[in-house]
Amino acid sequence: MTTQYALGALIAALVWSSAGSAAELTDAQARHFFNAKGCNGCHDVEEVHLAPSFRSVSSRYSADKDGRMEELAQKIIHGGAGNWGVVPMISNPKVTLEEARAVASWILTFNARHPSK
Amino acid sequence: MNAFNRARRCRIIPLLCAVAPLLGIAPLLAAELGGRVVGVSDGRGVSGAAVTLSYVAGAPGPSAVTVFTDEKGHFNFPADVATPNAGSSLQIMKLGYRQVSSRELGARQSSVTVFVEPLANIAATVPASAWLARLPPSTAKHIVMANCADCHQFPSPRVREYATMIEAVRGGPDGDAVAREAWRKIVRHQAWRTVMSYMKSKHYAIFPDESPASLDSVDWQTVQNDQYTFWNDRMGEVIANYLAENFPHSSDSMLPDGYQLGASLGATGKTVIREYKLPDTSLVREAIFVPHSRYVWGADTYKNQILRLDPDTGEQKWYRVPYQGSTGPHTIVGDSSGLIWVSMVDHNQFARFDPVSEKWALWTLQPKTLQAGNSMASAAVVHDISIDETGQLARDASGKIWLTLLGTNQMATLEPASGDVQFYPAAQVPGLSPVNHMLYSVVLSSDRKCAWFSQVNAGIGCLDTATKQVRYRTMFGESDGPRRMARDNTGNLWIPMFGSSQVTRYDTNQHKVVATYDLPDRAAAPYAATWDERRKTLWVSGANADVIYRLDPATGKFTVYPLPRAMAFVRQIGVDEKTGRLVSAYGNYPVGSGPSMAFIMDVGD
Numbered sequence: 001m002t003t004q005y006a007l008g009a010l011i012a013a014l015v016w017s018s019a020g021s022a023a024e025l026t027d028a029q030a031r032h033f034f035n036a037k038g039c040n041g042c043h044d045v046e047e048v049h050l051a052p053s054f055r056s057v058s059s060r061y062s063a064d065k066d067g068r069m070e071e072l073a074q075k076i077i078h079g080g081a082g083n084w085g086v087v088p089m090i091s092n093p094k095v096t097l098e099e100a101r102a103v104a105s106w107i108l109t110f111n112a113r114h115p116s117k
Numbered sequence: 118m119n120a121f122n123r124a125r126r127c128r129i130i131p132l133l134c135a136v137a138p139l140l141g142i143a144p145l146l147a148a149e150l151g152g153r154v155v156g157v158s159d160g161r162g163v164s165g166a167a168v169t170l171s172y173v174a175g176a177p178g179p180s181a182v183t184v185f186t187d188e189k190g191h192f193n194f195p196a197d198v199a200t201p202n203a204g205s206s207l208q209i210m211k212l213g214y215r216q217v218s219s220r221e222l223g224a225r226q227s228s229v230t231v232f233v234e235p236l237a238n239i240a241a242t243v244p245a246s247a248w249l250a251r252l253p254p255s256t257a258k259h260i261v262m263a264n265c266a267d268c269h270q271f272p273s274p275r276v277r278e279y280a281t282m283i284e285a286v287r288g289g290p291d292g293d294a295v296a297r298e299a300w301r302k303i304v305r306h307q308a309w310r311t312v313m314s315y316m317k318s319k320h321y322a323i324f325p326d327e328s329p330a331s332l333d334s335v336d337w338q339t340v341q342n343d344q345y346t347f348w349n350d351r352m353g354e355v356i357a358n359y360l361a362e363n364f365p366h367s368s369d370s371m372l373p374d375g376y377q378l379g380a381s382l383g384a385t386g387k388t389v390i391r392e393y394k395l396p397d398t399s400l401v402r403e404a405i406f407v408p409h410s411r412y413v414w415g416a417d418t419y420k421n422q423i424l425r426l427d428p429d430t431g432e433q434k435w436y437r438v439p440y441q442g443s444t445g446p447h448t449i450v451g452d453s454s455g456l457i458w459v460s461m462v463d464h465n466q467f468a469r470f471d472p473v474s475e476k477w478a479l480w481t482l483q484p485k486t487l488q489a490g491n492s493m494a495s496a497a498v499v500h501d502i503s504i505d506e507t508g509q510l511a512r513d514a515s516g517k518i519w520l521t522l523l524g525t526n527q528m529a530t531l532e533p534a535s536g537d538v539q540f541y542p543a544a545q546v547p548g549l550s551p552v553n554h555m556l557y558s559v560v561l562s563s564d565r566k567c568a569w570f571s572q573v574n575a576g577i578g579c580l581d582t583a584t585k586q587v588r589y590r591t592m593f594g595e596s597d598g599p600r601r602m603a604r605d606n607t608g609n610l611w612i613p614m615f616g617s618s619q620v621t622r623y624d625t626n627q628h629k630v631v632a633t634y635d636l637p638d639r640a641a642a643p644y645a646a647t648w649d650e651r652r653k654t655l656w657v658s659g660a661n662a663d664v665i666y667r668l669d670p671a672t673g674k675f676t677v678y679p680l681p682r683a684m685a686f687v688r689q690i691g692v693d694e695k696t697g698r699l700v701s702a703y704g705n706y707p708v709g710s711g712p713s714m715a716f717i718m719d720v721g722d
Contacts, residue, residue: 035333041318049337050314079279081286086304087311088282091275094709 022069022105023098030106037095039103045110052084058110065108072107073100150201151193152229154186154209157217162190163233165382166211167390169681170194170222173204178431180394180714183681187386195389195719200225207231210681213239213373240371244683245270246662247376248277248368249640256595257359263573263598263616264348264356265316266642266661267555268323268706270686277368283308284366305361312360313353317346320493322707325419325445326398328463334491344550345493348574351548352596379637383667383676387721390681393431395424395702395713402704404715405691407451408509410472413700414457415715416446419708423449423459423470428717439477440466448689450502452510460499460520467499467520467531482520482529484540493552498524503561503568506606506648507694511561513582519559519568526551528559528568528580541585546575558601558645560610562625569610569625571599577612577623589628593621601645601689603655609670611655613643620646620657620668637675638662647690651697652722658687658701665690665699665718678718684711 025033034040042050061068077100081088095103150170154163164186171181178199186192201207206220209231218232236242249272252258265271272280286308289300318340324330332340343349348356393413395401400419404426407414415424417435421444425434438444438461445462452458457470465483470476488494503519505511512518517530521543528541543556555573562569567579567588576592577599593599598616605611609631610623618639622632636643642661649656657666657675663685665678680687686705693700699718705711 031333035331038319038322038332040332041315044337047337050311050318079282081282082288086286086288087308088279088286090279090315091282093275 022073023102025102025106027106030103033099033103037092039092042089050087051089054107054110055114055116057107062108062111065105069101069104069108072104073097076100076103149194149196150198150227150229151191152231154190154192154211154231154233157232157234162186162188163211163214164188164190165384166190166192166209166214166233167384167679167681168192168231169208169210170198170201171206171208172199172202174394176202176431178429179391180431181392181681183390183392185382185384185386185388192386198389200227208681209233210242210679212242212376212378212679214242236373238370239373239375240369243371243376244661244663245272246638246640246642246659247371248272248365249661250376250638251365252359252363252640254639255359257355259594259598259616260348260352260355260596261359262618262640262642262661263596264352266615267347267573268319269710270661270684270705271642272364272368273684273705273710279308279312280360280364281367302361305364306357309357309360309364310354313357314341317341317343317353319707320346323418323445323498324463324496325421325443326708327421328443328445328491330463330491330493330496339492339494342494343553345552347552347555349549349553352553352574378664378677378679380666380675380677382679383720384678385721387719388678389719389721390716391428391718392682392714392716393426393428393433395433395715396420397709397713399424399713400704400706400708401702401713401715402447402706403449403689404700404702405449405451405508405689406693406698406700407455407457407472408453408694409455410451412472413715413717414449414451414472415702416449416459418445418447418462418704421445423457424715425472426715436470436475436477438466438468438479440464440479444468447499448501450504450508450510456510458502458510458518460502462498462500463496465497465499469533478533480531480533480536480538482522482531482538482540484522484525484527484529486525493524496524497522497527498552499529500556501558501601503559504603505561506563506604506650508603508647508691511565513561513565513568515582517582519561519580519582521556521559521570523556524552526554526556526572528556528570541580542587543570543572543580544575544578544587544590546572549574557599560602560604562604563606563608567625569602569604571602571612573598573600573615577602577610579625589625591623591628591630593617600643603646603648605648605653605670606650611646611648613646613657615642615644615660618642620655622670632673634668634673634675636666637677638664641666644686644688645690647692649692649697651692651694656690656692656699658690660686660688663687665701678720680716682712682714686711 079089079091169183214233290296401415404415413426422437500523578590596616600615612621618636641659644660647656655668691700702715
């Protein structure tokens, strides 16, 4: 089974089991996703590369994670600019809504799971 | 229907052919499909339209067959094309036209009239090249072409979408129009600069599935180090500036006269293109015919395997490279005995495959200069294989095969029997790192004394197969982009200029360029030239324009063969030495970014 199929099947299974709510990815699964979909071409977990770190995104939005999750999922799929400077983020049309929600949830809960030292 | 075609059909559906005579009926397959493409407003036939019959997934044979209308708009599918099945569709493609009648086709339908109408806005029908062809000519444009259309069509729909997103950015100074435009220029520059940095990351998409070389295993400084990317930072800045200043802010509309094919149509009512759907998870970028084999053979860069495709039934058989790890088969050529040779981008591998015994032989070509690790710095990227005038494998006088190593700007020799491997530097250009040169193809001269090589970001030269020294160095304009070359039997080296969209003829006897031919579309990005000894003509892939060009050396004139598929990033074209058919595949990097298909074209001449 290929990397992308394995990841897709995993997320599908998690979404199914969670009956509508976003799947909960482990750190390893999230990292796998970032590499498979090329997110790590711009984003890092801790460092600012070409785009904000996932910790930065988590810091800004985690206080309203339920309210922000759908917005972030849509941003992952459709891209856009305005919240982190003037350079637009590319769209990712091959990321499904379920995948995007799972990743958005992982990002929004990152700081809670990994507090800054 | 002649006996040969009937036999081909009966290989596809043997039971049907067996029972049909017993029932006293002609085979269902005998119904031949034809018809006419007509303008809906004037009722006149439309010439030169591509008519594509697509079958439902899983049907035997090709996935789609395309023919072209004659001067009166008539078309006919050849007798050996299977009758449409339930779910088949008929699609018309002609630049500047839209199909207005249904694409659905009834089962066993034999005649159809399809209506089309001219478009006031042709934006949705033009290839990627149409957007670049309108931009001002300059060296910077050649750098854009040579390095952005390098792995995929440019500007692809996603690139155009991104340009629109840049213009949609809100903010900046209010009120003052001059200040606002100045701010917007800064936004454009910064956005395209960021894209160029992102594309450094995307270099890792050349590595196949299962490869340890990935962004997850390389530190960011190495990822962004321009010593390990196809272009350096200076070129990246030139590209960002050119796009910021010239790229259209919207690609929603184009007037009917905004783009033309630029040459007479070569495709006729006898031209037939058969396309074969391949798995979306595969990236077959090259496909060839091999002597003594009735199959098409392809290299699947992503899935670490090669393809055997039966052109009659569409059956696909895959052979994984027997290496403990990823390999990334890239370039595939046959030899006169029917053996298949494959270079690979990962783990420095080179292979030979015997289609009869289905056995592999592998060699490792690993220069000592390579760094350890999983980055571009650790990859030799075994790229092209020495070929002769037929496009088949060629050896020098001592029996050695010559190969280009894109990652290290070196030539390698391999003596297959002994396994002896040697490395030699290709020509160096100050200011370019080894991989910046983009050492690409290698063609062996007829006297086997010169291994002619091309460097996309530099020029061409001969590596003397006896002295191992570079001779007859010829530089072109920056990023004119000499790419995958061919030679004929009279001493001409045919050089597709990927960046300037020209073809250059270099006389290897006089050691000089003797002619340059502008492609009909100056943003077509000719990836490869193929000499066709049978027709005494040159085939050129218009990788960025969804076309194949044919150059008549006697007249210097091009004709054009439109391909029935958007994002048809055609690279190497193979010619069947027995039938004259052409073969190729669509090869956008990364996997999944374009159609996954191989195709065979009956030229119809």
